[in-house]
Amino acid sequence: MVFRRSARRMRWLGCYRLGPIWKALLVFVVIAFAGQLLGVIFNKSWMQPERPQSLYSLPSDNTQGSSLGSCQPHIHIMFLKTHKTASSTVLNLLYRFGEERDLKFALPLGYQFGYPLPFIAQRVKGYKSPHVGEFDIMGNHMRFNKPEVEKVMPPDTFYFSILRDPVALAESSYAYYKNVAPAFRRAKGLGDFADNPYKYYDPRLRNNHYARNLMWFDFGLDHTANFSLALAKRGVAAVRRNFKLILLSEYFDQSMVLLRHALCWPLDAVVSFSLNARQQVPTGRSAWVGKLIAPLALTDKQRVKLREWNALDWHLYQAFNLTFWQEVERFGRSRMETEVALLRTKREVLTRICLRDGGRPIEAGRIRDKTIRPFQSGLVKILGYELQSGLNNATWEACLRMIRPEIQYKDLLDLRQFPRAQQPSFAGGPPLKRESSILRADDHGGKRLVEKDWDGTIMFRNQSLEQADSKVRLR
Numbered sequence: 077m078v079f080r081r082s083a084r085r086m087r088w089l090g091c092y093r094l095g096p097i098w099k100a101l102l103v104f105v106v107i108a109f110a111g112q113l114l115g116v117i118f119n120k121s122w123m124q125p126e127r128p129q130s131l132y133s134l135p136s137d138n139t140q141g142s143s144l145g146s147c148q149p150h151i152h153i154m155f156l157k158t159h160k161t162a163s164s165t166v167l168n169l170l171y172r173f174g175e176e177r178d179l180k181f182a183l184p185l186g187y188q189f190g191y192p193l194p195f196i197a198q199r200v201k202g203y204k205s206p207h208v209g210e211f212d213i214m215g216n217h218m219r220f221n222k223p224e225v226e227k228v229m230p231p232d233t234f235y236f237s238i239l240r241d242p243v244a245l246a247e248s249s250y251a252y253y254k255n256v257a258p259a260f261r262r263a264k265g266l267g268d269f270a271d272n273p274y275k276y277y278d279p280r281l282r283n284n285h286y287a288r289n290l291m292w293f294d295f296g297l298d299h300t301a302n303f304s305l306a307l308a309k310r311g312v313a314a315v316r317r318n319f320k321l322i323l324l325s326e327y328f329d330q331s332m333v334l335l336r337h338a339l340c341w342p343l344d345a346v347v348s349f350s351l352n353a354r355q356q357v358p359t360g361r362s363a364w365v366g367k368l369i370a371p372l373a374l375t376d377k378q379r380v381k382l383r384e385w386n387a388l389d390w391h392l393y394q395a396f397n398l399t400f401w402q403e404v405e406r407f408g409r410s411r412m413e414t415e416v417a418l419l420r421t422k423r424e425v426l427t428r429i430c431l432r433d434g435g436r437p438i439e440a441g442r443i444r445d446k447t448i449r450p451f452q453s454g455l456v457k458i459l460g461y462e463l464q465s466g467l468n469n470a471t472w473e474a475c476l477r478m479i480r481p482e483i484q485y486k487d488l489l490d491l492r493q494f495p496r497a498q499q500p501s502f503a504g505g506p507p508l509k510r511e512s513s514i515l516r517a518d519d520h521g522g523k524r525l526v527e528k529d530w531d532g533t534i535m536f537r538n539q540s541l542e543q544a545d546s547k548v549r550l551r
């Protein structure tokens with residue numbers, strides 16, 4: 077009955093009698109409509125072959141992916157890259173944004189700005205003299221030192237940073253710096269360390285800052301000072317004075333929405349894949365894997381102890397957690413929900429297009445393209461991604477930008493800013509100390525240099541980066 081009625085309606089609409097021209101027209105309209113729909117979710121630039129650059133610089137197609145009304149996008153940005161806080165994911169989007177718009181990065185001579193020493197302007201490659209206003213974006217690891225940063229960055233620079241719950245941060249830091257921080261090295265596990273940190277911790281030993289109040293330290297504050305409320309409040313006030321926005325890694329997507337509004341950036345610019353993730357332990361794990369992660373297991377009591385041990389960081393985190401939610405309130409809760417949902421939709425679409433394995437991060441050793449393997453350190457594996465095969469050139473490059481690990485990306489930008497022939501002559505004086513020293517050449521499938529970074533971190537630099545660079549340019 078229903079069928080007969082709809083058949084009659086179809087006949088009335090004349091669908092059965094459409095000639096070939098009308099049919100072709102109908103197909104065209106349907107395709108155009110579908111294309112339009114895709115363009116909304118998925119920025120048009122990705123649909124255009126052979127157009128490798130900006131998601132950002134393209135004309136806006138709707139209010140969601142475009143710049144925000146009449147405000148002017150910030151291009152002078154200083155990001156204090158705190159440790160183990162999702163800061164590599166944030167840096168990646170700054171790199172992408174700057175690269176697409178040909179902005180100039182203040183880059184370190186090695187991979188960090190003389191960390192853990194307080195930052196000085198001479199650590200910036202190509203820095204000449206104070207306040208010449210040559211640089212747009214700065215975001216590699218440093219121990220913050222405002223007067224010196226101000227010598228490098230223009231006066232209208234937007235300063236921001238990111239924090240994480242100190243317990244989660246301690247887990248991440250312990251796993252990553254186990255062999256670097258003496259306090260961690262000597263402990264049987266993080267729980268053992270939490271039970272009796274003074275047994276293992278000597279503030280005079282190099283790299284032990286990774287084991288206590290690491291965020292406080294990165295902000296340039298005294299991380300070994302005894303906790304007092306007055307001191308903690310002074311620290312928070314100093315951070316508030318210097319930074320316009322403090323993000324939270326636990327609320328990364330909400331953070332991205334606040335960031336993009338503060339910077340007047342399009343939503344596309346803050347869509348990212350999580351980088352530098354530690355391998356998580358599968359449930360029903362084998363005894364072998366269990367052994368591997370036992371050092372990271374914590375009881376509730378040990379979690380409390382870690383908060384006490386990192387009291388300055390805990391205070392900092394709580395203060396800016398409060399501020400963060402006040403910002404969200406000001407922004408509007410439901411408006412925030414809408415934008416977060418949109419951000420996630422965009423990420424899902426990009427995941428399907430860009431990444432293999434449904435976007436699940438994988439062990440470095442399984443990434444066939446060696447040039448995009450993440451740097452490894454510590455107890456557990458640091459994961460990366462593999463790109464889908466068969467992407468067109470423009471899509472391949474846009475996807476690659478999103479997953480390129482920090483070290484490789486920094487090398488690439490460095491090479492763009494200082495092509496081999498134009499290496500800077502260090503007009504601001506010679507580098508104070510080599511940031512990294514090559515220990516030995518290795519031949520793991522070819523061309524790996526093992527370097528010791530200034531902070532004691534072992535770095536594996538891949539000589540095939542240059543090949544990667546020329547591949548990027550050729551493709």
Ligand SMILES: Nc1ncnc2c1ncn2[C@@H]1O[C@H](COP(=O)(O)OS(=O)(=O)O)[C@@H](OP(=O)(O)O)[C@H]1O
Pocket residue numbers: 158159160161162163164165244247248249251252325326328349350351352353354355
């Ligand atoms: N988007 C997003 N949201 C939440 N958390 C994220 C995100 N991206 C990265 N991460 C986690 O951040 C940890 C790595 O931090 P960093 O990149 O700052 O580390 S580093 O200091 O540069 O080595 C690392 O934490 P752990 O996995 O606990 O070690 C990452 O998993």
